[in-house]
Amino acid sequence: MPQEHANIEFAEQLGVHLRAQFPLLLVDTVEEQRLVDKVAAATEPLSMRCLTWDSVSGFSSVHDSRSMAPATDPLDVLERLRGMSSNSVVVLKDFHTQWENPQVLRATRNYAQRRGEAGPTVIVVGAGATPPPELADSAVILEFPPPSRVELQAVLREVLEGRWVRRELDDGGMDRLIESGRGLTLEQARRVFTKAVVADGVLDHGDIRLVLEEKKAIIATSGALEYLEPDEAAEDVGGLDALKEWLRLRERGFSSSAREFGLPAPKGIALVGLPGTGKSLTAKTIGSLWGVPLLRLDIGAIYSSFMGESEKRARHALKLAETIAPCVVWIDELDKAISTGSNDNGTSTRVVGTLLTWMSEKTAPCFVVATANDISKLPPELLRRGRFDEVFFLDLPTESERREILAVHIRASGRNPDSFDLETVARHTDGLVGAELAQAVHDALIVAFDHNRELTTDDLLACGAQVVPLAVSQRERVASLRAWLAEGRAKPASREAAASPVPPQRVTGAW
Numbered sequence: 001m002p003q004e005h006a007n008i009e010f011a012e013q014l015g016v017h018l019r020a021q022f023p024l025l026l027v028d029t030v031e032e033q034r035l036v037d038k039v040a041a042a043t044e045p046l047s048m049r050c051l052t053w054d055s056v057s058g059f060s061s062v063h064d065s066r067s068m069a070p071a072t073d074p075l076d077v078l079e080r081l082r083g084m085s086s087n088s089v090v091v092l093k094d095f096h097t098q099w100e101n102p103q104v105l106r107a108t109r110n111y112a113q114r115r116g117e118a119g120p121t122v123i124v125v126g127a128g129a130t131p132p133p134e135l136a137d138s139a140v141i142l143e144f145p146p147p148s149r150v151e152l153q154a155v156l157r158e159v160l161e162g163r164w165v166r167r168e169l170d171d172g173g174m175d176r177l178i179e180s181g182r183g184l185t186l187e188q189a190r191r192v193f194t195k196a197v198v199a200d201g202v203l204d205h206g207d208i209r210l211v212l213e214e215k216k217a218i219i220a221t222s223g224a225l226e227y228l229e230p231d232e233a234a235e236d237v238g239g240l241d242a243l244k245e246w247l248r249l250r251e252r253g254f255s256s257s258a259r260e261f262g263l264p265a266p267k268g269i270a271l272v273g274l275p276g277t278g279k280s281l282t283a284k285t286i287g288s289l290w291g292v293p294l295l296r297l298d299i300g301a302i303y304s305s306f307m308g309e310s311e312k313r314a315r316h317a318l319k320l321a322e323t324i325a326p327c328v329v330w331i332d333e334l335d336k337a338i339s340t341g342s343n344d345n346g347t348s349t350r351v352v353g354t355l356l357t358w359m360s361e362k363t364a365p366c367f368v369v370a371t372a373n374d375i376s377k378l379p380p381e382l383l384r385r386g387r388f389d390e391v392f393f394l395d396l397p398t399e400s401e402r403r404e405i406l407a408v409h410i411r412a413s414g415r416n417p418d419s420f421d422l423e424t425v426a427r428h429t430d431g432l433v434g435a436e437l438a439q440a441v442h443d444a445l446i447v448a449f450d451h452n453r454e455l456t457t458d459d460l461l462a463c464g465a466q467v468v469p470l471a472v473s474q475r476e477r478v479a480s481l482r483a484w485l486a487e488g489r490a491k492p493a494s495r496e497a498a499a500s501p502v503p504p505q506r507v508t509g510a511w
């Protein structure tokens with residue numbers, strides 16, 4: 001259970017820093033009360049005093065909630081700290097907002113750099129409590145994990161206490177309900193559990209869904225992650241049989257029976273190929289194939305011009321994804337996101353580093369699907385063996401694959417593919433990728449509709465002939481991708497022998 005570990009680790013880290021009497025710690029979280037509780041728990045065995053401060057109430061003691069000193073001026077606060085015993089900890093709430101004032105920032109820096117002087121350990125807590133560059137070398141940042149299962153369980157118990165609720169969930173169901181609250185703050189969990197209970201006085205499976213809905217809303221506000229409803233099935237993907245078979249074989253890869261059997265959970269795959277070859281489409285089907293949620297990570301959205309902020313956002317998004325596990329995390333257009341950062345003072349390198357560290361250290365069952373059009377833009381360590389379970393190359397579809405792809409799109413329009421001579425259409429559409437075949441079907445439907453008649457094979461042939469295949473203008477890219485495949489660095493996504501060479505430029509409307 002990653003969250004339990006993370007919470008134990010946090011308590012340990014906190015204990016170490018308190019014992020070592022570090023002057024300044026920073027915790028970036030909205031959960032200040034939960035943090036204060038943890039600090040109070042950590043100070044108890046050390047027989048330290050624990051105080052809090054905020055700009056309205058001044059100092060108060062955690063143990064007897066007595067207001068002690070009315071100091072609300074930040075400079076005054078730092079002055080008073082110097083007079084306090086070293087055997088104490090003071091949690092300053094939202095104090096980072098005061099650093100806009102250069103004098104306060106300077107005074108904080110002086111405090112953080114004190115040597116051998118007395119004074120308590122100060123913990124600055126708040127949403128966005130990160131050190132400005134002036135404090136980067138003297139403040140210690142502690143990463144505060146989301147609530148553990150035990151904490152969520154306690155909240156649910158509190159919510160249920162004193163309420164008359166009919167419990168229709170068995171123990172397994174209760175477990176899943178608590179589990180579904182992972183990734184929420186304690187306050188969010190309390191709110192959603194209360195909503196679940198108060199709405200109808202019954203605790204049932206619908207409430208698990210309710211909690212998941214709440215999570216989706218939180219994911220939406222994270223900016224970099226998008227929760228995609230599973231609406232694509234394996235039947236919507238034409239061709240790519242080797243890739244589909246690989247995925248099908250791992251359908252139960254996340255199940256506990258697979259663990260008992262001694263199988264490690266699948267880690268992830270990279271899908272590489274020209275645009276329109278079905279990489280995104282395949283990524284979207286994995287969620288529904290495996291019956292787990294699909295989260296799309298937009299790397300572009302996590303870039304920030306502030307030093308260190310991009311990695312932090314990446315870590316936050318990945319941690320949030322872990323709370324949804326088991327899930328599929330689809331990293332879309334990895335190459336684009338990385339190449340935009342070639343002139344970014346190393347931000348993209350650090351973001352990739354964060355990603356790689358997460359991929360190798362994650363314990364939660366999050367299956368990563370990274371899609372990329374251009375491998376030349378990717379750092380070689382990203383696709384190194386062992387990083388992903390497999391790297392798949394999606395080539396131009398072969399003739400029989402084109403027939404399948406055409407059939408998928410004809411079926412999607414509510415028609416029977418057998419009513420058309422798709423063999424002929426497939427034969428005449430050499431060089432077109434899936435997206436272009438989909439476009440040809442779409443264009444043919446428009447033509448038929450415009451003529452007030454049913455769609456014909458000739459419409460498909462005519463519209464197929466009008467498409468200028470991307471593969472022709474990207475001939476070199478195709479060749480280099482194929483050479484890369486030949487080096488054994490990737491696996492073909494289709495079993496049939498490599499597709500034909502990129503066809504020469506066709507004369508539009510030749511048939």
Ligand code: ADP
Nearest residue numbers: 237238275276277278279280281405434435438
């Ligand atoms: P990529 O991610 O490789 O750039 P997409 O998966 O986004 O390409 O493909 C775009 C669209 O083209 C898909 O939504 C689908 O309509 C169609 N398409 C591409 N490949 C296939 C395929 N193998 N089978 C069916 N449709 C496909």
